[in-house]
Amino acid sequence: MRDDLDVDAFTRAIEDFNRFYIRLPVLEKLSFTTLSVLDTLASADGPMRLSDLTRTEQVSQPAITQLVTRLERDGLVERRPDPRDGRAVLVHITEAGRRIGRARHEDRTRHLAPLFAQLTGAQRQAIAQALPALTRLAELGRAQA
Numbered sequence: 001m002r003d004d005l006d007v008d009a010f011t012r013a014i015e016d017f018n019r020f021y022i023r024l025p026v027l028e029k030l031s032f033t034t035l036s037v038l039d040t041l042a043s044a045d046g047p048m049r050l051s052d053l054t055r056t057e058q059v060s061q062p063a064i065t066q067l068v069t070r071l072e073r074d075g076l077v078e079r080r081p082d083p084r085d086g087r088a089v090l091v092h093i094t095e096a097g098r099r100i101g102r103a104r105h106e107d108r109t110r111h112l113a114p115l116f117a118q119l120t121g122a123q124r125q126a127i128a129q130a131l132p133a134l135t136r137l138a139e140l141g142r143a144q145a
Contacts, residue, residue, distance in 0.1 A: 021108070024107070028100060028103065033059065034067065034070075034071065035100075035104065036057055037057055037064075037071065038071070038076060038077075038093060038100055038101055040057065041053075042101045047080070047092040047093075048090065048091050049089070049091070050068060050088075050091065053068070068091055071097070075094055075096050076093070076094055076096055077092060077093055077094060078091070078094055079092075080092060
């Protein structure tokens with residue numbers, strides 16, 4: 001079977017979409033890193049160590065510590081002792097932190113829906129058919145990280 005996927009063209013399309021997507025107007029103004037940490041915690045299998053957040057968010061240990069301190073002060077995360085290692089702490093997302101993620105998702109959906117309506121039926125169908133492959137690609141990327 002011949003592979004017709006142009007990975008360079010795919011990369012450019014994803015980058016172009018991401019530039020647009022991350023700049024969608026939002027109701028609550030939070031930094032990209034703040035939103036990324038909340039999203040990481042919300043989608044994780046459980047609480048995370050600061051060192052794990054440093055790795056996933058690609059920021060320095062002092063930067064993630066400062067951000068988590070601010071998020072904790074704002075009631076969006078909680079730090080609790082790691083039961084397996086008393087020297088370490090685990091960062092838990094709070095319900096308030098999860099609400100921010102849900103609100104951002106709903107807000108983005110609200111902005112994207114009218115744009116999807118402007119696509120042809122064939123374009124909407126092509127996106128729908130690509131969703132399983134895009135989901136799998138994201139899973140592979142997370143597993144590799």
